[in-house]
Amino acid sequence: MSHWRREQAERDARIAAGRTHASGKVVPAGRAVDLLEAILRPGDRVCLEGDNQKQADCLARALSLCDPAKVHDLHMVQSGIVLPEHLDIFEQGIAKRLDYSYSGPQGGRIARMLFGGQIELGAVHTYLELFARYFVDLTPQVALIAGVSADREGNLYTGPNTEDTPTVVEATAFKNGVVVAQVNEILDRVPRVDIPGDRIDFVVEADRPFYVEPLFTRDPAAMTETQILMAMMAIKGIYAEYGIRRLNHGIGFGTAAIELLLPTYAEKLGLKGQIATHWALNPHPTLIPAIESGWVRQVHCFGSEVGMDRYIRERPDVFFTGADGSLRSNRAFCQTAGLYACDLFIGSTLQIDLMGHSSTVTQSRVAGFGGAPNMGSDPHGRRHPSDTWMKAGREAQTVGDPALMRGRKLVVQIVETFGDKLVPAFVERLDALELARKIGLELAPVMVYADDVTHIVTEEGIANLLLCRTLDEREQAIRGVAGYTEVGRGRDRAMVESLRARGIVRRPEDLGIEPLDADRSLLAAKSIKDLVHWSGGLYDPPARFRNW
């Protein structure tokens, strides 16, 4: 009589119940609801795979159609709250508790439901935290995942958007959980085995291919001269000075502009090979010109991007690809790479306060964290040096024994002083604090904390926060690049000029940049079509990005 195999016995019972709706492991889409009702128990911890891009949408629809009398009070543990069904199940009583990471498109609704008490919130995580908790105290009992194809044994091909799948399956399958995979098609032999079949218990042939959102495509045609100016300053004032080779970019237009200036502006500065060679990055279409001009040595990806598959397949020296030739992405590994193996993160944000705390939260939306706080933080566990890391460390060190100095990761915020609809990016107090109070979050949703930020780039200049020696200097350095916002106009002019004399605040002219040179003619590609040309016709942009 074993007290040590209770979970296994439960798992066996669930699988036996599920098998009545399956032929071997295979379940037709029409029986998906029956399958879920058979294998789920009230109160289960469930991961319904909702990644940054890939969505187990067929299984999400099936779960939302389950009978709440049979399936209720689930505890959802998933990185992305993206589809309407992800929240419908809370309204229906099928789910009750939520631990998640990112809720981009559902940010407004999730805020209302949290406020209305329809969701019992555990916590909002970064990706790496949630993944870590899968192995400690949020291990799923059932995982509902998505792949491109499977064979009848359950061997799974995830396709280029592998994303979270290996992590979710690892935590579930090896801790007595049940794994159900939806696939677009069932084949005799999959192109490559991303997940071995003995970790997959059921395969549902989906009624239509799973949904992938093109999140990383920025149309060069929409890039402004202000963004180009900021990109020029970042390249000359940060990338060149610190010799940044290993890096991660956010998904905004400012960073996309940097990507498009590498083969033109940065090339003229003689920086090729000196900067931006090794990346932790989704396959951004705007990186194509830099790759084609020989700037990029390699790129490891969190996920993929719609339309980039053929291009990636033809550039295996640059990307991580499988024996079948297609991209192998992996969010957990790439997040770790961005955290520990990159010397710089640069990204945009919605609000920055006087100390440099930043947040993408507005009063009415809880967008979650995703991976940005992992990328945009200084990992105190890092122990390998690099020239970039050591230089930043020297700039930051104020006291103590130089022999005990450690380096610093560069965490750069690149923002226009006024954002969308002329909303100021610099504020006295983050909206995140008000939101946290309103919906009762114990921890204010700060994306990047002030003590992690090293530089702020705006169209007015660069503030180097590493060199600030007092809180007052820090505040004035931030005000000094905040332009005509209230925060910017509240600056102490004399102090900002003295910071400028010390190189803490730098204007375009201090960097030898003529703002009138910030012209769209500098962009290596000015349109999506230019990107297609750069790729030799291999990039196949989605219809909504085409103007031909």
Place this chain on the structure above:
Amino acid sequence: MSERITDPRAASWYEASARARLDGLLDSGSFAEILGPEQRKMSPHLPLFDLPRAFDDGLVIGSGRLDGRPVLVAAQEGRFMGGAFGEVHGAKLVGLLRAALGLKPAAVLILFDTGGVRLQEANAGETAIAEVMRAITEARAAGIPVIGLIGGRAGAYGGGGLIAGTCSRLAVSEGGRISVSGPEVIETNKGAEEFDSRDRALVWRTMGGKHRRLIGGADTFVDDTVAAFREAALALIGRAPAFDLATLEAEQARLERRLADFGECRDATEIWSRLGVNDPAAVPGLTAADFDALVAGLRETGHDAR
């Protein structure tokens, strides 16, 4: 050290401002502006809406030379209010066209870049559209070709699309679009099932330069450079048709035939297929040279109507 491209003719038409287009289009140094920004003829209506004005009201007009020959030109600035027609903007164009009757230039060139009429001064804008069309027909009747050049970000929509339809000849680039109702307007009124305005490939194959060229809605398809538009303008001036009853009757007959031939098609690719294009799906990806070769082998695309 300037980082910018300095040859104005090498610049992208789509990317260029109205003034940069004129700069590269005309013979170097020949442009003389009429009612320039220093005269500050601005919209009297926009301040009521607390909206910023432009010193030229988004239209640059004047005279210049094209390969030595005198021309009158009007260029819309698509970056100011989407190039939309307001009272001053429209009046400047009407005045230019009427002046042509006395000045007898070799042609009037209209560099379209417009979403149509400015909502904030709609009555004045709509009136201007009608007056412009009348002025164009009068200029054409007096033997002065009016050539439309369409390759800007805003395209030639609304009243701009109507005006384009009265020009002697039109040159269009891939980025250029010609239509009356815009994609969002159609979607709002008829639903996304009828026309999904976010499907840009659909928008372009329905309203874009290649489609307009294939069905004879434009007379020349050009690369997206200022130099290519200059060459096209020169060639089209020489090919301007007569403006008489025979031309109008031919146009009426052509449009009737077009409706009969293609009226039931649900997508532009079906029209292209009926026109004799073997691989309609490949059309959007063709280069200008390959596209020209394709057009040369098709019926319907060349005619003197309009």
